[in-house]
Amino acid sequence: MKIRVHSWIFAIRQAGLKTSMDNPAPLEYAEPVRQSTFPLWMSVLGAIAAALLLPNLxxxxxxxxxxxxPTGHQMAVFGLVMQSSGLCGLLLMDWLQTPRWKLTRPIHQGILPGVLTAVIIIPLIIGLSLATQVLWHALRLPAPESHELLLAFNNGTVVDRWIIVISAVGVAPVFEEWFFRAHIQTAFRVLLDRRWLAIGCAAVLFAAVHFSWWMSIPLFVLGIxxxxxxERTANIYASIIVHALFNAVMIGVDYWTLSHH
Incomplete structure (x- = not known):
């Protein structure tokens, strides 16, 4: 595993990408924020408020x-609106606090490290998920039920499937990476001054908000x-690509599993 990680870092460097740990935030206001995490936390609170309030309204x-x-269709629609609302709230708060901010890392610099990381981590997460199921069975614990959204994807209409795909592969990776990595992880990095501790704290929160107790360890590893x-690329697009590819693969795997049972 150590060899794989070093090979991954070498490949990123060969591509001419920035790997410095000194400036993880991709926004122009990253440096002023280092003196205070207040703007980051305000954006986080704005995103939470928007995600909780707007779907109901x-x-x-x-x-x-x-x-x-809730039915699978209701969960799919509600999830899409909630994630979209949270993303809008996050971006609005960022703009209100720093009207001239912009992304300083181009998307093409995030493609290679994103794909390389996905190739390494997705098989690992699938393996951990299978190991968790085996452990649950060995301990005679209740088998985890299929997620309502996955059942809706398997048995729902074409519209339901498109809503789930847009939500899981499009909106969710953008919102969650902007929320957890660009804001929460960056804030913890400033507060704790320890990059691995910041990564771990953000990963714990990332796993917790998905409310999937039996998948908590695989989701934590994904968050790491x-x-x-x-941190390695200082490019939010890289983590978005990993997240989107992971969700796409998991939808495909779960769809294939459910359709063959």
Whole structure:
């Protein structure tokens, strides 16, 4: 594994990408923020408020209250609106605090490290997921049920499937990486002055918010990988690409598994 990691770093350097750990934030206001994490936390709070409030203001008046438990279709629509609202809230707060900010790393510099990291980490996460299922079975714990969204993808309409794909492969990676890596991880990096501790804290929160107790360890490892590629490249696009590829592969694997049972 050590050889793989060093090969990955070497490949990034050969591509001429920045690998300095000194400036992980991809925004122009990263340096002033180093003196205070207040703008980052304000953006985080704005994103949380938007993600929690706007879906209820937009969806419930149109479709009525969510069923108990919500259907797969309702969860898909609600999830897409929630992630989109959170992303809009995050970007709005960033703009209000620093109107002239912009991304300083071009997207093409994030493609190679993103793909290389995905090639390494996705098989690892799948292996950890399978090992977790085996452990649960050995301990005679209740088998984890298939996620309602995956059942909706397998049994739902074409519209449901497109909503899930757009949400999982498009909106969610952008919002969650902008939220966890560009803001929370960067804030912890400033507060703690320890990059690995900052990566770990962001990964713990990343795993916790997905509310999947049996997948908590694989999601934590994924969060570590996403944090590492962000720190290594100082390019948020790299972690977004890893996240999007991971979600796409997991949808495909789960769809194939459910359709063959």
């Amino acid at each position: 937009i969806i419930v008046p149109i479709t009525g209250p969510l069923a108990k438990p 990988g996403l944090g590492m590629v962000y």
